Amino acid sequence: MHGSCGLTELSYSSIMKKTSRLGLLALALSGLAATGHAEDRRTLTLSTYAVSQPGFERYVYTPFRAKCGCNLVVETGNNADRIAKLDARRQNQVVDMVLFSDFGMLEAARKGLVQPLDYGRLKNYDDLEPFAKDPVGGKFAVGYTAYSVGLVYRSDKLPAVTSWKDLWSPALKGRVAMPDITTTQGPLTLHMAEVSWGGTSPSYATGMDKVLANRGNVVTFVKNSAQLAALFAQDEIWLAPVPRFVWAQMTKSGMPLKWASPKEGQAAGLNVMGIVAGSKNADLAYQLMDFWLSKEVQTALALNMIDSPVNKSVTLPKEIAEVSTYGEEQMASLKFVKPDTILANRAGWVDAWNKGMAR
Template sequence: MFKPARFFRPLAALAMTGLGLSLLATPAHAEKRTLVLSAYPISQPLFNKLVYAPFKEKCGCEIVVETGNNADRIAKLDARRNNPVVDLVLLSDFGMLEAARKGLVQPLDYAKLKNYSQIYPFARNPIGGNYAVGYTIYSVGLVYRSDKTRAPQSWKDLWSPELKGRLALPDVSTTQGPLALQMADLAWGGKGGDYGTGMQKILSIKNNVVTFTKNSAQLSSLFAQDEIWVAPVARFTWSQLMKTGMPLKWAIPAEGQAAGMNVMGIVAKSKNADLAYQLMDFWLSKEVQTALAMELVDSPVNTQVVLPKDKAEFNTYGGEHIASLKFVKPEDLLKYRSGWLEQWNKGISK
């Protein structure tokens, strides 16, 4: 008697086995997910070595990096808001606030960041609304030629007659410009906010200033050529200034130091928000923050980082240094920066 089951069962089993193998094989042939990061162009080879490469190995994904300044990258986010390309964006704190106000980034769930509790309080929710987390800070103190002038005790010392023709200040259009404006306002008893007092005081000594610098390379040249003796300097350029061979020292004035912060946020409608959270948390880890600080790429916000003296000197790091920091409120910078530029251009051109 014919029994079809004897013939069909092996075929059915073979078909099911083939299906099983097909299902098992599918992930192996699937394309890797790609996380797109928007970042500053500076130090990208070191970021690749210390952050991107180890994270790609950890997540099994790819990373594509778009670079540019704050304004250009925010404009790109805005142009692609309905179909975003970028997942994770790195901006200044005020740049991120601008992006948040335009609806370009989404509120964060800090519970997804296991390293969140290890970072400084000022790096947690730094712009309000849960839109960002700080990943690095920098101070702006006063650097001086120790063989030419005494250590500045106050930001007011920049107005000393002995520094006439030996002083450099940052242009207000630069990142450091508003920070120096803040410290001038604080030193001369201003009320804060629009830093009107600081603006007036800086413009009053414009003829004492060799140049209003636009970048750190200018500062290195001015010190190296013995043109200036004192200038406000961002800590991340300190190691470059030391290469001039000049007897330069760092001073923390009585009013403290201006401070800036760069932050991370996840783009609204990101297709890879889960990977963005993972990279964000990886970036905030003690291990990655230590590696970046040791290579003098970024000063750490993770409080667990311990640096040797020779590396600590070139980072915004340590109890005294951190306690001296004075941050410009991101909302003030957005509110007043166009007015500052207008006052500056009129005042400098007179």
């Protein structure tokens, strides 16, 4: 989640006061941490996504460095590139802790690149949503944020959208965008197509056939979700699957847009944490994990529209909750795609997609 959601000056000020505690923590503890020589401190290396790094620096990295009295180095990149780096360094690992999508972590686990976790070392583990606990099996991961993918529509052009099947409406020919299969949202949308059209194949064969058959309705298959706001603003599309974190940006556009609640539910993705096999700083990695999962940090990230919380003790104001994957109603509607389903079918999906698009 990024951007602003049109809060009033008063409510925004109130929220900022709450999140300033982490900044004060960093300042208060930095003096204590600075009493040791920098060269004597241990260094924890984190591998993560490039997105939202300024926010993570402010609300996670800086206060954690002050709290642990250690150095924290951050490497960034996408799932595939970072897994390849871990594999190449297998005999002499540099990274200690990794953040991946759930299917990225499962792939890393199957390659022996991450180690099983001792959940007893995470004080905040019991406060997590059930889906964030052991999300890939084998105790290789813990979830730190979830996001939903739902339907957003132009409310001045369309009546209320109630089903994912509306993406196939003849009345919307040339007014629909859908995600490319190679994006994170691609398999999630494919899953909802399978569910909506009554398919039962573990490879989502029905969903794939339906999506490919819908090419005539689709203006573009987007490869970057940031494109969606521009497509709506330019009146090129009236309906599209949209990740919740992009919806936060869209709400400040002034466009007459609404988030639909399809009867089939919403697709959902999960980002997770793990510890690299052979890490020499696993104890520091556990400390950072627990800090990241704490009510205080999860609240700060949510209030600043960086990540939706998975810690159930977090309470969000209405303005923020409306653009977050948060609350009983949202959680009940989430339809997660199993990470092993993505790994088992990814190559086949891309092949079928490329052949279908070439026809």
